[in-house]
Amino acid sequence: MNLRGLLLSAITALLFLLHQDFWNWRAARPLTFGFLPPGLSYHALYTLTAAAWMAVLVKLAWPSRLEQDAEDKHR
Amino acid sequence: MIAAVFVAIYLASVLYIGIFAFRRAHNAGAEDFFLAGRSLGGFVFLFSLFGTHMTAFAILGSSGHAFANGIVTYGLMASSSAIVVPVLLLTLGTRLWAAGKKFGHFTPVQIFRDRWECSHTGTVIFIVQAVLLIPYILIGMIGGGTTLRVLSGGAIPYWAGSLLVALVVMSYVIFGGMRGTAWVNTFQTLLFLTFGLAAVVVIGKGMGGFSATVESMLADPALAPLLTRERIPTAIFFSYTFMPLSAIAFPHIGIFCLTAKRMAQFKRVVIFYPICLLIIWLPCVFLGTLANSADGIPAIQSPLAARQQQPATAESRAKASGDDILVVLLNHYAPVWLTGLLGAGIMAAVMASDSQILALSTMFTEDVFAWYGHKERFGEAAQVTVGRIFIFLVTAVAYLVAQRTPASIFELAGQYAFAGFSALVPLLVGALYWKGSTKYGALASTLWVAASVATVAYFQANVAPGTIYGPVHRTATGTTVFGLLPVVPMTAISALLMWLVSTATPKPSQATITRYFPAA
Numbered sequence: 001m002n003l004r005g006l007l008l009s010a011i012t013a014l015l016f017l018l019h020q021d022f023w024n025w026r027a028a029r030p031l032t033f034g035f036l037p038p039g040l041s042y043h044a045l046y047t048l049t050a051a052a053w054m055a056v057l058v059k060l061a062w063p064s065r066l067e068q069d070a071e072d073k074h075r
Numbered sequence: 076m077i078a079a080v081f082v083a084i085y086l087a088s089v090l091y092i093g094i095f096a097f098r099r100a101h102n103a104g105a106e107d108f109f110l111a112g113r114s115l116g117g118f119v120f121l122f123s124l125f126g127t128h129m130t131a132f133a134i135l136g137s138s139g140h141a142f143a144n145g146i147v148t149y150g151l152m153a154s155s156s157a158i159v160v161p162v163l164l165l166t167l168g169t170r171l172w173a174a175g176k177k178f179g180h181f182t183p184v185q186i187f188r189d190r191w192e193c194s195h196t197g198t199v200i201f202i203v204q205a206v207l208l209i210p211y212i213l214i215g216m217i218g219g220g221t222t223l224r225v226l227s228g229g230a231i232p233y234w235a236g237s238l239l240v241a242l243v244v245m246s247y248v249i250f251g252g253m254r255g256t257a258w259v260n261t262f263q264t265l266l267f268l269t270f271g272l273a274a275v276v277v278i279g280k281g282m283g284g285f286s287a288t289v290e291s292m293l294a295d296p297a298l299a300p301l302l303t304r305e306r307i308p309t310a311i312f313f314s315y316t317f318m319p320l321s322a323i324a325f326p327h328i329g330i331f332c333l334t335a336k337r338m339a340q341f342k343r344v345v346i347f348y349p350i351c352l353l354i355i356w357l358p359c360v361f362l363g364t365l366a367n368s369a370d371g372i373p374a375i376q377s378p379l380a381a382r383q384q385q386p387a388t389a390e391s392r393a394k395a396s397g398d399d400i401l402v403v404l405l406n407h408y409a410p411v412w413l414t415g416l417l418g419a420g421i422m423a424a425v426m427a428s429d430s431q432i433l434a435l436s437t438m439f440t441e442d443v444f445a446w447y448g449h450k451e452r453f454g455e456a457a458q459v460t461v462g463r464i465f466i467f468l469v470t471a472v473a474y475l476v477a478q479r480t481p482a483s484i485f486e487l488a489g490q491y492a493f494a495g496f497s498a499l500v501p502l503l504v505g506a507l508y509w510k511g512s513t514k515y516g517a518l519a520s521t522l523w524v525a526a527s528v529a530t531v532a533y534f535q536a537n538v539a540p541g542t543i544y545g546p547v548h549r550t551a552t553g554t555t556v557f558g559l560l561p562v563v564p565m566t567a568i569s570a571l572l573m574w575l576v577s578t579a580t581p582k583p584s585q586a587t588i589t590r591y592f593p594a595a
Contacts, residue, residue, distance in 0.1 A: 019150070020313060026305045028293055035285035037340055038360075039301045040146045043154040044357055050157040050351040054165070058342045063169055067338040069593060070173040 008061050015053055019046065079227035082413025082422055085266075086243045089259045093247020096255030108252035108459045109181055109437040111334050112506075119261050120340045125351045126260035126333055128322060129429040130161070134267070134359055134421055135218050141363030142397035143382065145301030148256060148363070151315040151358035151591075157318035157349035163500075165345050167323045168332045170507040174591070175333035183329040183503070184442040190506045190591055191514035192583045194446070200502070204326050207495040209473065211325070215428025216241060216477035225374075225402040225420040229466035233234045237477050240422075244429045245470040248436075249463045253334060256429050266355055270420035273413065274405060275358040282369060285361075289445055292368050293533070301364050314560035324503060327434035347594030352523025359401060366400045374403040428473070436465045442563045469575045478569040491528060494562040501570040505577065520569045527565045577585050 001009070024038045032041035106112055115123065125152075141148040171183065180186050184204070188197035216237045221234030231239075247255050279285045292298040302304055322328055335341065369375050378397045401419060405414045421521070440462040444450060450458045474481050505512030531554055542549040546557045556564050 012158075013160060016316070019155055019158065020309065021150075021314060022306075022309055022496060025309065026303050028299060028302050031286070031289060035289045036148060036393045038301070039304050040149055040357070040361065043150045047157040047349045050154075050161070050329070053158075054161045054346045054349065057162075057165060058345055060089045061165070062342070063338075066102060066169055066173040070176040070338070 004060065009055060012053070012057070015050065019043075021046075077411045078416060079223060079231060079415075079418075080104050081412070082223065082226060082419050085419035085422060086239065090243055090247055090264065092258050092262060093255035096247075096251035096258055103456050104455045105440070105462075106181070107254070108462065109433070109441070110259055110330070111253040113176065113334060114336050115256065115257055115340070116336060117340045117343055119257055120335050121195050121343050121347060122264040123257040123260040124328070124331055124344055125348060126264035127327055129264070129351075129355060133355055134403065135216070135221065137140075137356055138330040138359040138363030138366075138401040139398035140245075141360040142366050142378070142400045144306065145303070145364050146360060147304040147307045147312070149356055149360040150304065150397060151312060152318060153245065153289070153352050153360070155316040156319040156322070159316065160322045161345045161348045163320070163323040164341055164348070167500075167503050168344075169338055169341050171323075171503070171523075172335055172338050174507070176338075178590075179523070181333065181441045183326060183328070185330045185446075185489065187506055187517060188446070189585070190587065191512070191517060192500040192587055193514035193517075196514045196518045196521075197442065198447070200436055200499075200521050203437060203495075204499070204519050205435060205497075206525075207492055207528065208326060208435055210430045210478075212428045212435070212469070213477050215244070215431070217362045219422065219558040221399050222402055222418065224419055225399045225406065226414070226490075228406070231352050234478060237474060242468050244432065245467060248433050252438075252459075253433060256433050257331075259336065259429065264351075267420040268351070270417045271358055273354060274401075274409070274417045274420075275362065276408045277413060278362055278404050281377055282365060288365050288368055292365070295368070298367050301367060309320035309559065310558040311555070311560060314563050317497050317560075317562045317566055318493045319497075319499045320566065321493045324496040324499040325431075325492075327430040327432075330544050331405075331430065336427075337487075351566045362404060363397070363400055366397070366404055368389055369404065369407070372403060372407050375400070410443050412447040419478050432466055432469050432473075435469050436462045439465050491532065494531070494560070494565055495524055495528045497562050498565040499580055500526065500566065501573040504570075505573050507591075509577075510592055511577055511582060512573065513577040513580045513582055515580035516573040516575075519572040523569055523572050524565065527561065527568075531561050 021039075021042050024042050028040040029037070031037060036044070103112065137152065140151075145538055171186070174180060174186050174190075178186075178189060180189065184197045184201050187200060188194065219240030220233040220235075220237030223231045223239065224233045227236075231365055247259055251258070279288075280286050291303065292302055304312065332341075351496075366375055367379070375397075378400075402418065405417050405421075409417060437439055440450075440458050443456060449461075495588070502517050505516060505520075534549065538549045540549055540551045548555045548558075554561055
């Protein structure tokens with residue numbers, strides 16, 4: 001794995017770890033938009049961050065060689 | 076009852092879509108029936124794959140679990156899936172697609188057999204996959220029966236509702252095959268994404284506004300903990316991040332990965348999967364939690380009363396499960412016509428058992444019927460016919476078993492199907508990424524998964540809650556090992572066995588390894 005692959009894997013692992021938001025465990029306030037408690041608003045934002053990070057992974061780590069190889073063999 | 080009429084119109088629509096797909100390709104071969112000819116375009120692939128993964132578990136199970144446990148439900152399953160599932164699709168889904176396209180495989184077991192040069196090991200994997208998939212099919216049957224019973228105000232009994240759902244699903248899967256199933260799933264997903272948002276607005280308004288409802292819950296010491304996660308230990312929360320691993324090991328998802336016309340179609344799925352999750356799960360979990368403060372609805376007071384019963388029994392837990400809570404809220408707060416439309420949307424998600432039934436049929440006809448020489452003897456048309464008969468039999472058996480109505484959809488899925496399939500992921504990683512993996516390593520992992528699932532099921536059926544054996548604790552709703560859910564040690568030991576046994580046993584031929592791992 002090259003340096004870019006390592007860096008992308010490390011950031012993905014970090015994002016995975018950020019799922020364990022123990023600091024929000026007992027927090028009931030502040031309420032985002034006046035009704036979403038921290039345990040829900042954090043994870044909603046986390047979900048959107050995951051989508052953004054997936055866009056980066058698709059751009060930088062797409063296994064295009066696999067597709068070429070499969071198409072060539074299929075023909 | 077009017078709501079049930081809307082649902083009937085919806086059921087007729089999906090039936091039509093299935094039959095339309097049948098007309099388009101009724102004389103086609105096995106690849107067309109089981110894999111839609113590997114021709115699904117980007118739009119259908121995205122929404123159908125998402126719809127295939129989101130079952131009654133996502134809609135009814137999540138809101139029912141949130142009703143009992145609060146907002147923690149979203150973090151337990153949805154946000155962990157938002158990172159784990161797209162990464163799996165990017166790393167393993169694309170490789171499954173490439174192996175299927177390159178070598179003409181229909182199922183993951185075919186890939187395993189080819190990759191590891193094995194026969195009976197593949198059959199063992201097929202059996203374990205099939206047994207683990209059955210509870211997941213039951214979820215759809217139970218969800219369908221529950222939803223129709225509540226929407227019709229009890230006029231359609233559970234047995235009749237689940238029978239109707241079983242007949243409709245069976246018909247469009249038998250006639251339409253993968254193409255019909257994919258089109259129906261796309262229609263269903265769009266329906267729920269659209270009307271789900273309307274449900275949030277209507278119910279929120281009916282409850283007097285979300286801010287006021289949340290403030291009233293925070294002021295009540297009995298309800299305020301539902302808006303935090305203090306009732307769930309952090310170790311259990313961590314354990315749940317292993318559950319989404321099951322997504323790629325589910326045969327219906329693995330097989331669906333082979334239906335894309337081009338690998339580039341995975342790009343959209345990988346990026347938009349978390350957003351679709353947010354749109355479906357956040358409202359379900361939030362509304363399920365807020366339902367605890369909905370006074371004056373008998374259908375909600377009944378499970379709340381059952382929750383207070385001490386000591387809890389299997390019967391009281393079943394009454395307290397609240398799997399129908401979302402439909403109850405709709406019935407109470409939404410106008411009848413909207414309840415019907417939203418009920419149809421819920422049915423859309425509930426009926427995702429179609430792809431699991433089709434997957435089971437594909438596995439049987441490819442991994443057993445064709446593998447043991449019957450395709451060569453009787454021909455491809457006979458194979459498709461056998462597949463259709465198998466779909467009928469599976470649906471009939473699932474319907475009969477679903478009549479026993481297990482305690483809670485969420486528990487049923489979590490304890491057996493999710494944990495078992497999560498622990499099978501090392502097989503896919505080994506086959507697609509590790510040249511050194513062997514059939515013996517795969518067999519060891521598979522037997523471990525089968526034994527551990529059977530042990531957990533036996534333990535929970537025969538040991539009283541509160542019993543402790545060393546690190547193993549029988550809790551009120553399940554089992555923990557060192558404070559973690561069984562899925563964690565199951566997956567870790569499965570991976571360890573794959574590695575240890577593979578390193579000590581003979582590898583497949585170099586020619587096979589080179590086919591799967593060509594030099595860059």
